[in-house]
Amino acid sequence: MEKVTVNFTLNGDHESITVNPNLTLLEVIRDVFGLTGTKEGCGHGECGACTVLLNGKAVNSCLVLISQVEGKEVTTIEGLSRDGSLDPLQASFIETGAIQCGYCTPGMILSAKSLLLKNGNPSDEEIKTAISGNLCRCTGYAKIIKAIKLAARNGKTKDAGGES
Amino acid sequence: MLKAFELIRPSNLAEALAAVASGATPLAGGTDLLVRMKKGMLAPKKIVDLSGLKELSEIKEDEENIILGSLVTHGDVVDSELTNNYLPLLVQGCRTVGSPQIRNTGTLGGNIVNASPAADSVPPLVALGAKVVLSSVNGEREMKLQEFLAGPGKTLKRPDELLTSIVVKKMKPEERCLYRKLGQRKSLAISIASVAVKFGFDPETKKCSNPGVAFGAVGPVVRRAVELERLLEQKKLDQQAIKEIASKAREFCDPISDIRASAEYRREMCCSLLYEALYELTC
Ligand SMILES: Cc1cc2nc3c(=O)[nH]c(=O)nc-3n(C[C@H](O)[C@H](O)[C@H](O)COP(=O)(O)OP(=O)(O)OC[C@H]3O[C@@H](n4cnc5c(N)ncnc54)[C@H](O)[C@@H]3O)c2cc1C
Numbered sequence: 001m002e003k004v005t006v007n008f009t010l011n012g013d014h015e016s017i018t019v020n021p022n023l024t025l026l027e028v029i030r031d032v033f034g035l036t037g038t039k040e041g042c043g044h045g046e047c048g049a050c051t052v053l054l055n056g057k058a059v060n061s062c063l064v065l066i067s068q069v070e071g072k073e074v075t076t077i078e079g080l081s082r083d084g085s086l087d088p089l090q091a092s093f094i095e096t097g098a099i100q101c102g103y104c105t106p107g108m109i110l111s112a113k114s115l116l117l118k119n120g121n122p123s124d125e126e127i128k129t130a131i132s133g134n135l136c137r138c139t140g141y142a143k144i145i146k147a148i149k150l151a152a153r154n155g156k157t158k159d160a161g162g163e164s
Numbered sequence: 165m166l167k168a169f170e171l172i173r174p175s176n177l178a179e180a181l182a183a184v185a186s187g188a189t190p191l192a193g194g195t196d197l198l199v200r201m202k203k204g205m206l207a208p209k210k211i212v213d214l215s216g217l218k219e220l221s222e223i224k225e226d227e228e229n230i231i232l233g234s235l236v237t238h239g240d241v242v243d244s245e246l247t248n249n250y251l252p253l254l255v256q257g258c259r260t261v262g263s264p265q266i267r268n269t270g271t272l273g274g275n276i277v278n279a280s281p282a283a284d285s286v287p288p289l290v291a292l293g294a295k296v297v298l299s300s301v302n303g304e305r306e307m308k309l310q311e312f313l314a315g316p317g318k319t320l321k322r323p324d325e326l327l328t329s330i331v332v333k334k335m336k337p338e339e340r341c342l343y344r345k346l347g348q349r350k351s352l353a354i355s356i357a358s359v360a361v362k363f364g365f366d367p368e369t370k371k372c373s374n375p376g377v378a379f380g381a382v383g384p385v386v387r388r389a390v391e392l393e394r395l396l397e398q399k400k401l402d403q404q405a406i407k408e409i410a411s412k413a414r415e416f417c418d419p420i421s422d423i424r425a426s427a428e429y430r431r432e433m434c435c436s437l438l439y440e441a442l443y444e445l446t447c
């Protein structure tokens with residue numbers, strides 16, 4: 001199998017990799033880069049555990065072929081914290097207790113991030129739609145929704161304070 | 165892991181057309197193709213990755229039409245001002261596809277060529293009389309989407325062709341529309357039955373004009389219900405007429421029984437969905 005070279009940005013760093021073309025983005029993130037925060041659940045687009053951001057939008061990395069990320073920006077859960085401080089979403093999930101086993105959490109947070117990037121003040125309905133591709137078998141979702149609302153509020157105060 | 169294949173990465177449409185002419189399988193968003201490869205239903209030897217082709221990713225307009233590149237995603241349709249202004253029926257259909265993640269990668273071209281009777285962008289497009297543009301190294305041809313769909317998983321696309329764009333007449337501002345989908349749950353649900361309806365409506369006379377009606381998931385292909393459209397045009401759409409017309413929906417569907425629903429249930433649901441749609445659109 002002839003290898004392909006793919007150039008993309010991963011969590012802010014430019015990367016150029018030469019790999020077999022039959023790898024998914026999920027396999028590259030976990031096995032080539034060793035970033036194991038992104039999980040595999042179903043492998044078929046049904047559970048959202050593998051969610052990452054591609055140019056700021058949530059996608060299932062289990063259904064993205066590595067060549068499809070050419071020239072794009074990929075963000076995984078490892079790329080959300082900045083200089084050692086957690087993203088408002090990570091902080092609010094901890095504060096609210098929106099995590100039990102934690103398997104869905106990285107994907108859930110990235111789906112929420114994709115929403116907050118577009119809409120800093122989402123309604124409950126908008127939050128539910130944004131996480132409708134992410135299954136959680138533990139929490140019952142109520143605390144997750146609460147955490148996302150809290151992060152939206154905290155994100156705003158931060159912006160108003162001039163930090164980002 | 166996916167079986168080995170040769171990957172072609174075209175930098176423009178001409179190169180992509182040469183690749184399909186050489187027998188490569190097109191990859192758009194990959195949400196259908198990769199699932200089928202993972203399940204072992206397909207093992208293409210050669211794949212051409214269309215995803216970088218900017219010329220197929222645009223939504224444009226001319227005087228009369230909206231022109232959607234085949235790589236436009238369901239999410240692009242939901243977000244675009246042009247589609248929200250001129251094709252609200254399609255926006256409603258695309259909004260029901262899968263999940264945000266699936267909408268952000270799945271494309272209109274993939275949805276159409278996949279030719280599932282349950283494809284959610286298709287009933288709106290068929291009800292709106294959309295045309296598809298097919299290209300090959302030998303040139304271009306255009307046909308009605310309705311005619312393009314040949315059966316479950318089958319289209320009139322030749323192996324050396326790519327679907328390059330979808331051309332849809334702009335809806336008029338006064339036209340009303342509704343896409344109604346019945347699934348087992350709200351998201352990540354394949355349609356059990358669906359209906360797309362649009363028409364101009366005069367609330368005074370209760371007469372409708374220029375109707376379009378298409379059903380999804382209740383026959384081998386998404387089909388326009390021309391006979392129902394005629395009835396809609398002829399009648400004054402009061403409560404009685406709506407009930408009568410909706411009850412005729414069962415005659416225009418030819419559903420199968422599968423793991424999601426029985427044929428009889430689907431037939432009943434067609435009538436109910438159409439009734440709900442007509443009720444909402446005429447009150
Ligand atoms: C979890 C999940 C949920 C889903 N839910 C829904 C749903 O609710 N409603 C719905 O309608 N669909 C749903 N789908 C199906 C799928 O997401 C859509 O059909 C999507 O639009 C396919 O587009 P794609 O770009 O991903 O296609 P791909 O997988 O890239 O391609 C699909 C097929 O079309 C061919 N093809 C693609 N583009 C072209 C082109 N331009 N010219 C010629 N051939 C082409 C490919 O070779 C392939 O055979 C779901 C899928 C998953 C995995």
Ligand code: FES
Pocket residue numbers: 039040041042043044045046047048049050051060061062063
């Ligand atoms: S692992 Fe990708 S959606 Fe389940």
Ligand code: FES
Pocket residue numbers: 098099100101102103104105135136137138139
């Ligand atoms: S916390 Fe366990 S699946 Fe969500």
